Amino acid sequence: MMDWSHHLIILPILLPLTTAAVLLMFDERRRKLKSGINLVATVTLLALALSLLLKAEKLAPAAEVYLLGNWAAPFGIVLVLDQLAALMMVLGSVLGLAALIYAVARWHKAGPHFHTLFQLLLMGINGAFLTGDLFNLFVFFEVMLAASYGLVLHGSGVMRVKAGLHYIAVNLVASSLFLIGVSLIYSVTGSLNMADLAVLIPDVPAEDRMLLEAGGAVLGIAFLIKAGMWPLNFWLPATYTAAAAPVGAIFAILSKVGIYVLLRLSPLFFGVSAGMSSGFGDDGIYYGGMLTIAFGLIGVVASQALGRLAGYSILVSSGTLLAAIGSGNAAMTGGALFYMVSSTLTIAAFFLLIELIERGQDAAANVLAVTIEAYGDEEEEEEEDEVGIVLPGTLAILGGCFAVIAILLIGLPPFSGFIAKFVLLTGILNPETSNPAVSDGLPWHSWLLIALIVLSGLSALIAMTRSGIRTFWASMEGRVPRVLVIEVVPIAGLLLICLALTIQAGPAMNYMNKTAAGLHDPSQYINSVLQAPRVAKEGDKPVLSLKQEGRAQ
Template sequence: MTEGLNHLLVAPILLPLATAALMLLLGEGRRGLKAVTNVVSTALGLVIAVALLLDVAGRDAPAAFGIYLPGNWSVPFGIVLVADRLSALMVVLTGCVGLASLLYALARWQHAGVYFHVLFQLQLMGLYGAFLTADLFNLFVFFEVLLAASYGLLLHGGGGERVRAGLHYITINLVASLLFLIGVAVLYGVTGTLNMADIAQKLPAVPASDRGLLHAGAAILAIAFLAKAGLWPLNFWLPPAYAAASAPAAAVFAILTKVGVYAVLRLWTLCFPADAGASAGFGGGVLVWGGIATLVFGAVGMLASQQLARLAGYSVIASSGTLVATIGFDAPALSGGALFYLASSTLAGCALFLLVELLDRAREVEAGPQQVDDGNYALPAFFDAEPPPGTNLDDDEEALIGRAIPAALAFLGLTFTVWAMVTAGLPPLSGFVAKLTMLTALLDLRTPAAWTLFVLLILSGLFAAMSLMRVGMRHFWTTQDRPPPRLRVIETLPIAGLLAASLAMVLQAETALTYTRAAAEGLHAPDLYINAVMGAQPVPRAAGGAP
């Protein structure tokens, strides 16, 4: 990575931090100025993230790393920020989800609380930092930052349901954070370092007498990550919490579970590769079968859900289960498809949570007693008489000829159909490309676990299609007695933007898959990451001690 872009590595963290501080200085008023500042900062963060990704994507695998030492200390003693293909992808996804959720919130949700914009920026700071940091201590710090902000965003808007769900959410995450801290302490006691590359480098030298303690620390740390990722049976809190949150908060939460998945993927491939001796593949079976159980739980939950918000929450669980299961196979080809699926499912989850409120709003709008044409064009007078033979009739035996679909209803129907197809993995959209790539890779593994996941990926798609079809029928086939909902442009724009991003993944599927496969190959060749991080050197200090 070029020297200039190396310095940009810290920008996604400092930019939201500075923006949050500025908005705090503005006080409780000036919400219009805060909104503009928030949008500009979030959009600029996305631009920086895309620049990092393009720079990483344009380089060969051994050189596809950006390393930045904020304190200019030698590795592994100081803070290290690293951008490789995986972290760059996650940072871009964070920027996309963040910008879409923020634009949607400008319509009404920004007015539901005083500190929405501050909490939103702190949430982005925690997400960016978690994906870019290269040591466990700072990973813990950024986890706590994003979780603290998510507590406020979950409760944003008030209400008894949010408070109840928020208490469960806060409790499980506090317990997970405690386990995180214990696991980090155990690993530090065994290895004497918290830098992830340094830990991976020292693991083969851990004596046999400390190997059990090492595995115990790794297992405790994994429980913390998997609880945040929504792994069964640690995910009981997720559907009610995500369903209770406001639409923009839930949309941001679509990527929160992926932070846990990212941490497991990063540390497991780095510390327990096939050449790790006695620790090779430690916990791989748990990841595979735990992910499969989570996928089953999510798919059945989607089928049983009567509310669209809970259905969207279970779809997040199903996607997390799929990703966790693929990690445990330690297969680069499968991981490449899984990373493509990660991007597709994150965009779909964000869009579904934004659509939830709009679709529920459409169901809540009741026709007034004086309403005649149900929001459509009025029918000509000659239709008051008996319609001619062969005319299509509605349930009230009124002619359908000449009626137009309201623009709001058409938009909701089209976008819901597309995102339902993406979530279910139906062709020709990005969800289908991702699942087809994973299914092809599973066929080559030829193991009972691979065959099980192969079948479940197909069945989960069928369950998702059935569930979403039922929801679509309820929302779009029984609307004759309701006027169309009123949608603001600022509410439809982010959903359309996410749709455009998903379609771009399909149109550029070969390029996107090439990127994700290269990212997977880098993950399964941990020496590249270790050598890049451990080989980073501080900037030489000039005469007189100034750096």
């Protein structure tokens, strides 16, 4: 008989789906009620994700499999809970709660059906993390994107609509590529279950392997668009900058959905046991990641607006993670996971903070400040009676949050950004890989990656220092924005989690390293899925999975 806790796996999908349906029953004028329902559901979702994280850690390196309809893999739909899926669900739930608390202050009133779309977005994200087959990955991917289309347009405005329409067009192309890639893979293997595909791919005949790899390449492009790899990332900075502040914060996890899929499928489909296709696509992801870092750091330095600075910071984060995935270096993967959590929390907090900072600013004054910085101010006062500047309490709080975010983005000690980059650089210098070229000495491209990671921190230092001086120290307006406590709380909460990651870096890295080991050795994941038994009713004889029945016969 099945333990009741086994059914918790499907709740991260059912809970937001049910909540979204309930919210549709209430008129938009009952925003307080809808906000309360949404908050209760999101807090419950976070508690559920944390409980699943503890459960996944106890089960590691094995995974827990939920057979929908009691049909065993590879024929039935399966949900798979392992350490990576649990980690991503917790990260998504934390960002969701922070964005929602911030939105309740004012942003949820800017357009209709905000709360319903918000819950559907969480449903799509959690489903993408839990699903065990490619077709349902596409389904949840589309649910996530459909909700994001409405959220990116939330609040209207010319710039938001323009960027939103570009976002929709690009993602519709990505969805088409997704379907084409899945179709090609299915035509060769006859299966869409991820674990089953990992078993079938090594035995694909040589004459069909080109078609298989073509399907893998097309599928990879679809996820690289979402992850923001150069040159497929032209849409990302503008879209994230134009979106409403809480939408930009929750969107910080959307690019990581593409990263998650690549982390999951790359070692599973094209790992060391994939035969002739072993390592397929790794070089493209690796060098594409380094190009993305280079493009992102140039954008960070060139950005005069804080929103675009945050958008290009996402590209730097994505590029670093893509390079870690493409390297095939198991020693880097644990650090990459730690870096992903730290950078995503930091950038989400940055998007929320930017709206508060710019609330008291005038766009014309910002342009004038840039002009003065470039050409100087001819009208300088000869006498200065005042010495020093008195910072109001609100600006002091916002400035303190800005300083912490800057330290995290730069990667300075003692916060989690420094630890993440230190572990990443350590992994590059001490690789764990099956590539024989690495054993002869560190190759040139590894030194190039180290240089790019260091330069990305330097670019963030230049950009954040310049923006901080212009915003808090040499502001031309002197206006203090009106900020509610409920708007500062989620920013402080996200930064406190980064502080907790710093204090508990040892246990956190142990979890990340275990997760990385499971990714690079997916045998436990494959066995857990393919050998998961169907549930027997009381009084029935034991029921085996379809794979087990085949072996018994």
